[in-house]
Structures are given as structure tokens and as C-alpha cells.
Amino acid sequence: MPARASAADRDGALFSAASPAPAYAFYPTTHALSDDIGAEDYRQALEHSNAAARPLALYVHLPFCRQACFHCTRQPVITSDTRLPESYLSRLDREMVLIRRHLDPAREVRSLHWGGGTPTFLGLNQLSDLIDRLDARFRLASDRGREYLVEIDPREADVLTLRHLEALGFNRLSLEVLDLDPEVQQAINRIQGRGLTEQLIDEAERLGFHSVNLDLIIGLPRQTRDGFTATLAQVIAMAPERLSLFHYRHHPERFPIQRHIRIAELPGPQETLAMMDTAYRMLAAAGYVHLGRERFARSDDRLTKDRLAGRKCERHDLLGLGVTAVSRLEDLHVRNPLTLEAYEAALDQGRLATAAGHRLSLDDRLRGAAIETLMSELTLDLAALGDAFDLDAEAHLAEPLWRLAVAEREGLVERQDQRLLVTAKGRLLVRQLATAFDAYPLTPLPRQSSHAS
Ligand code: SF4
Incomplete structure (x- = not known):
């Protein structure tokens, strides 16, 4: 022994x-994908998936951001050119057309998620254009039980944006708060006052969005237990229905923008654990239930009620649209190219943009x-x-x-x-x-x- x-x-x-x-949003993680799997495998899997007739979930990746945050792991396209999304939208539309050819048109989209990047980098007309194209290509659900979520950077949205998104059919929001400590915000190049978030939460409630989620990150540079406790106290006072507590992953070799972050300013493992422990205690005391992973929800939120009642989430086939987007079918995971150029080139050649995958x-x-x-x-x-x-x-x-x-x-x-x-x-x-x-x-x-x- x-x-x-x-x-x-x-x-x-x-x-x-x-x-x-890894965060294990799904398994195997993307680094297990290989370029042996391509568009033909995806096409076959799409057709095969029709027999099970599972509902669809659509993820649309909108990669544009006005300014780079130093902690970012999403490899966004940094630009101030608001016309750039126009050509991207036409590529997304081509991708929808190519995918739809292989799907049973009766399959309903029960879940829609716009992520980024910054989805609201798009102007109001561009947002309308995108939902019109999705509506033309897929059978979008219209009942109250659908889950249509958009990620919001509070610096890039105002009450008019929220009203517009609600009119387009969105019923859920996820707001990126990260940390309210000005020192931390300076270290990640993202200055974002608390008032921006509060204003959006108030308007979301008035408009009838349900289950507003706030994203926080533990492990950012210059974060301390006291500073993060202060952030949590302010966030709890805003009373969002849901909170996500993500972990910062420092991999400057994969995400070059992170080279701006000074290693000496990152909290050590013990400090990180102490912040997590404090967060779990504060959230429990405030009535939030830990739903596993990074998720917390108030006891009156549907997710918490479902968990307590033992109800499981409905299974979907996930179709990812856009650069870097991942699709997950029963036994196949595929990913689109990591660069805008490669993504657009594939669609300009009239083929699905699948660049890598894994057969489970x-x-x-x-x-x-x-x-x-x-x-x-x-x-x-x-x-x-x-x-x-x-x-x-x-x-x-x-x-x-x-x-x-x-x-x-x-x-x-x-x-x-x-x-x-x-x-x-x-x-x-x-x-x-x-x-x-x-x-x-x-x-x-x-x-x-x-x-x-
Ligand atoms: S963290 Fe979000 S807003 Fe900041 S650069 Fe990355 S994708 Fe853009």
C-alpha cells in the first residue's frame, strides 16, 4: 500500500x-474537439436529431465590444464601427438557412440566448433585424413559458434598449456586474458604476422581465475579501432573482488580453476560497439557495421551486450560430471557427462553418x-x-x-x-x-x- x-x-x-x-458548462470541454469532425458530420447529426424531436435551443454569438476588458476569455472583436454587424448579420442569416434545410420545421425553439461579446453593441434596428431573420428561419415559441435571454453589459444598454428587447420577445436578462469595487474595475479596464445596474434592474422589473440574473466574478485582480463583501452587500440590496458566481481563469497564453493583468495583483488561492466561503454565507443569509455550479436563486424563483420539487429541466438540442459558437446534439458536439474571417469565409462559400467537433x-x-x-x-x-x-x-x-x-x-x-x-x-x-x-x-x-x- x-x-x-x-x-x-x-x-x-x-x-x-x-x-x-474548467467550468464544465458541457463535457467534454472544447479543448477535446478535433478538426476530424466537420460540416458533413454536423449535417448528418442535424437530420438524425429530427427523429427524437427534442425542442431546440438557439445560441447566437454576437462578438462585438467597444472596449477590451483585461480579464476577458471570450475573444471578442473590439471595434467602434457600428456598421460592422451588418455583414455579420447577413452571414448569420446564411448559417440559419443552411441549418434549417436539415431540420424538421415543426421543431420549436423553446430557448433563445444572445451572448457575446456585447449583444447590445448592435443598434436597435440591427437587433430587430436579427430577431426577424430568426423568426423567418425557425419556429420561435411565443408562449410565456419560453426562455429568451439576452446578456447585457450595463454600460451598453439603457431603458430604451430594454423596452426594445422586451418588445422583440425577450423575457430574461443577464447583467454583467463582475465587481463593484472601483479598484478592481480599474484593474480590469471596466469602469461601471452601480447606478447603471440599478437603473436596468428597476426597468426590467417594470417591464415584466422575470428571473433577472447578475454575473459576479471571483478571483479578479485587486479583489480582497473586504472589497468583495462590500460588492455582495450592494448586489444583495438590489435583490436580483438569480446570481451567478463565476471564477476568473488566468490563461494569458490563450487569452493575450490578460497580459495586462499583473499576476501579483491576483488574489491567492486561500483568499479566493475565503471570498467564496463569505459569498456562500452571505447569499444563504439573504435567502438565496445554491443550485449547484455557479448558480444561486432566491427561494421564490422558479429554478429554486423546480429544484425543491425535483423537476428536471427539459432537454434541448442546442444549435450555436456565429463565430466560436458551439452546438450540442445527442452524441455530437461541434464548434464554429474561432476567427471572424474563417467563419465568414465558410459561409461565403455556401457551407456550414463547422471547424471542429467531438463524437461522444x-x-x-x-x-x-x-x-x-x-x-x-x-x-x-x-x-x-x-x-x-x-x-x-x-x-x-x-x-x-x-x-x-x-x-x-x-x-x-x-x-x-x-x-x-x-x-x-x-x-x-x-x-x-x-x-x-x-x-x-x-x-x-x-x-x-x-x-x-
Ligand atoms: S468581458 Fe464582455 S464586455 Fe468585456 S471584452 Fe469580454 S466580452 Fe466584451
């Missing part, structure tokens, strides 16, 4: 706040389900997981479970027969815990050696 013990101790680094961990194996889907459940519910029932996939999950996931044995000794998870439970200490590191299941890790994971078992 000594070999196993020493390996396991080395593996402890896997579960520290300093170890890199049974193992991918099993691990993805394990990650999703662990991160969303902070628990994982191996017996239920095995039943869902008709296999012995404990045997199939022996290596990830071996890695998690270290986390168990550190009090981050508890094992009760077939159930893994993330502890109060472990929930602060749940992304790192999830990496144990990742077969395509960002950095190599420890492996169970044959003489260690």
Missing part, C-alpha cells in the same frame, strides 16, 4: 483552489453525466448512474473514484455506500473535484498504477 498512499498524497494538488479546472462515446456520456450531477446536485448516486446507462458505474469509473479517495481523506467528499456527497468544505472546490472524471484534462491527472491497486 505505500505506493498508493504516496501517489494519493501527490494527487492532493488536484483538489486545491490553485489547480486549473458511451464513456464520454457517462463521465459527462457524473460531472453534471456532481456539480449541480453536489451528490452522485453511482447506482442510479449505472441504471441510467445500464452498466456498473462503480467499476467503469474506478479510476476517477480512486482519485476522489484523496478528496475523501481531505474532507471534501463523503462516501455512503453507492453515494458520493460533496461536503460544505468541498463545494468550494467542486470544479476541481469534477476534474477527477475528466478523460481529457487540461493538465495530466494522476493515474492509478497497476501495483497501487
Whole structure:
């Protein structure tokens, strides 16, 4: 057993706040995609998906921003030329036409999400133009239960913008607040007064938008526990229905704009953990329920009620439109090109812009389900997981479970027969815990050696 013990101790680094961990919005993450998968695979998967007739979710990526924020990981197109979206909109329209050819027209779009970049970089006429094109190409739902969300940079929207978006059919908003501390805002090149957000929240409520979400980020330069506590107190006073608490990922080798950030100004792992712990406590005291991952919602919000009632979200096929956009069908993930030039060139040649993808194996889907459940519910029932996939999950996931044995000794998870439970200490590191299941890790994971078992 000594070999196993020493390996396991080395593996402890896997579960520290300093170890890199993706957000796992989906699994496998985009770095597992390969250019072996292309437009023809996407076309076939679109046609195949019609048989299951799942509702559609559309994500439209609008990449333009007026000014670069130094923490940004979205690789936006920085410009002040407000005519630039015109040619982009015509490419989006071509992409819609190409995709629609392969879809059953009866399939309804239940969920629409405009993200960026800054969607409201587009003028009001351009926003109208985009919704008209979407409406012409797809069957957009019009009932109150649809989820039509737009991301808002409060510096780039006013009450008129919100009124316009509401008239176009949007019923949900997500506002990027990040941090209200002027020192932090200066360090990320994003000066954004609190009044901008308050004004938009008030107007959103008056217009009948539901479940307004505010995005905050932990781990930004010059962030301190006191400063972030002050931000949280102000945000809680605004009483949004939902809050997302994201983690800053510092990868200047992938996101060159982050070279403007001074490493010495980043909070250390312990300070980051302390901020997260403070945030969890303050939000709980204010009546917010942690819904797993980075999500919090007020107890009167639909998401919280659904969670308490055990209701699951409806499954969609996700179609991504635009540069960098990702689409997810039953067993295929594909991504569009990362540059505007490559995206536009593909569509100008009359072909789907798919640049990379990944065909999911049974193992991918099993691990993805394990990650999703662990991160969303902070628990994982191996017996239920095995039943869902008709296999012995404990045997199939022996290596990830071996890695998690270290986390168990550190009090981050508890094992009760077939159930893994993330502890109060472990929930602060749940992304790192999830990496144990990742077969395509960002950095190599420890492996169970044959003489260690
Ligand atoms: S953080 Fe948002 S607003 Fe800032 S540059 Fe990135 S995409 Fe644009």
C-alpha cells in the first residue's frame, strides 16, 4: 500500500483552489474537439436529431465590444464601427438557412440566448433585424413559458434598449456586474458604476422581465475579501432573482488580453476560497439557495421551486450560430471557427462553418453525466448512474473514484455506500473535484498504477 498512499498524497494538488479546472458548462470541454469532425458530420447529426424531436435551443454569438476588458476569455472583436454587424448579420442569416434545410420545421425553439461579446453593441434596428431573420428561419415559441435571454453589459444598454428587447420577445436578462469595487474595475479596464445596474434592474422589473440574473466574478485582480463583501452587500440590496458566481481563469497564453493583468495583483488561492466561503454565507443569509455550479436563486424563483420539487429541466438540442459558437446534439458536439474571417469565409462559400467537433462515446456520456450531477446536485448516486446507462458505474469509473479517495481523506467528499456527497468544505472546490472524471484534462491527472491497486 505505500505506493498508493504516496501517489494519493501527490494527487492532493488536484483538489486545491490553485489547480486549473474548467467550468464544465458541457463535457467534454472544447479543448477535446478535433478538426476530424466537420460540416458533413454536423449535417448528418442535424437530420438524425429530427427523429427524437427534442425542442431546440438557439445560441447566437454576437462578438462585438467597444472596449477590451483585461480579464476577458471570450475573444471578442473590439471595434467602434457600428456598421460592422451588418455583414455579420447577413452571414448569420446564411448559417440559419443552411441549418434549417436539415431540420424538421415543426421543431420549436423553446430557448433563445444572445451572448457575446456585447449583444447590445448592435443598434436597435440591427437587433430587430436579427430577431426577424430568426423568426423567418425557425419556429420561435411565443408562449410565456419560453426562455429568451439576452446578456447585457450595463454600460451598453439603457431603458430604451430594454423596452426594445422586451418588445422583440425577450423575457430574461443577464447583467454583467463582475465587481463593484472601483479598484478592481480599474484593474480590469471596466469602469461601471452601480447606478447603471440599478437603473436596468428597476426597468426590467417594470417591464415584466422575470428571473433577472447578475454575473459576479471571483478571483479578479485587486479583489480582497473586504472589497468583495462590500460588492455582495450592494448586489444583495438590489435583490436580483438569480446570481451567478463565476471564477476568473488566468490563461494569458490563450487569452493575450490578460497580459495586462499583473499576476501579483491576483488574489491567492486561500483568499479566493475565503471570498467564496463569505459569498456562500452571505447569499444563504439573504435567502438565496445554491443550485449547484455557479448558480444561486432566491427561494421564490422558479429554478429554486423546480429544484425543491425535483423537476428536471427539459432537454434541448442546442444549435450555436456565429463565430466560436458551439452546438450540442445527442452524441455530437461541434464548434464554429474561432476567427471572424474563417467563419465568414465558410459561409461565403455556401457551407456550414463547422471547424471542429467531438463524437461522444458511451464513456464520454457517462463521465459527462457524473460531472453534471456532481456539480449541480453536489451528490452522485453511482447506482442510479449505472441504471441510467445500464452498466456498473462503480467499476467503469474506478479510476476517477480512486482519485476522489484523496478528496475523501481531505474532507471534501463523503462516501455512503453507492453515494458520493460533496461536503460544505468541498463545494468550494467542486470544479476541481469534477476534474477527477475528466478523460481529457487540461493538465495530466494522476493515474492509478497497476501495483497501487
Ligand atoms: S468581458 Fe464582455 S464586455 Fe468585456 S471584452 Fe469580454 S466580452 Fe466584451
